[in-house]
Amino acid sequence: MDQISISNIPHIVGNFTWHDSMPMGDKINFDKNGVPAHLSQTVQLPECQSDVRARGDVEIIIDYDDGKQERREMRNTLLRKGKVALAKSLTNDVEDPYNFFINRMLFGTSGTSSGTPKFIDETRNGLFGTTLINKTVISSVDESAPTTAIFTSVVTFDEGNGSSLSEMLLQMLNGDAYSMITFPDLGKTSSMQLTFNWRISFL
Numbered sequence: 001m002d003q004i005s006i007s008n009i010p011h012i013v014g015n016f017t018w019h020d021s022m023p024m025g026d027k028i029n030f031d032k033n034g035v036p037a038h039l040s041q042t043v044q045l046p047e048c049q050s051d052v053r054a055r056g057d058v059e060i061i062i063d064y065d066d067g068k069q070e071r072r073e074m075r076n077t078l079l080r081k082g083k084v085a086l087a088k089s090l091t092n093d094v095e096d097p098y099n100f101f102i103n104r105m106l107f108g109t110s111g112t113s114s115g116t117p118k119f120i121d122e123t124r125n126g127l128f129g130t131t132l133i134n135k136t137v138i139s140s141v142d143e144s145a146p147t148t149a150i151f152t153s154v155v156t157f158d159e160g161n162g163s164s165l166s167e168m169l170l171q172m173l174n175g176d177a178y179s180m181i182t183f184p185d186l187g188k189t190s191s192m193q194l195t196f197n198w199r200i201s202f203l
Contacts, residue, residue, distance in 0.1 A: 082178035111167025111182035
């Protein structure tokens, strides 16, 4: 390697800037490409990650007619059609009027097999069985967590009685399913009202 004195070279050489703290007059070695030898080593930089994931959680609030209340929580499966809707929305590949927003919550009774919740493949686009209850949703953004959307529906004391709910999904205006959940059979009677708060969070 060649040696030169940096006391007689410009303060900036190539793409490298010499720091003022470097003692002038020191000898520096250069490699065959003209890069200072002490800078030609490979440096491993920290990996930058911006992995955004969507997660869905459902809170079920069961209000009984005797005043008691019960809460349950479950995790959903984001379906392929929902992911496609997000990608198309970001690229403005949408129809007029816009139809990718969530507007319905559907409930069914075919989400279990021998009492065990069925596995949901992300390619599904509907409930396992027929729709027993079809409800509109109240949509909002969580003010304390602005990357979280909340969809709320209520199954009243008079709805779905005598049935065992075990599956539900969020449906977009275009009829496609955004996300879905199966859960252990929940026997619905006239003594209970069910409030479903479905939260979709982008983490």
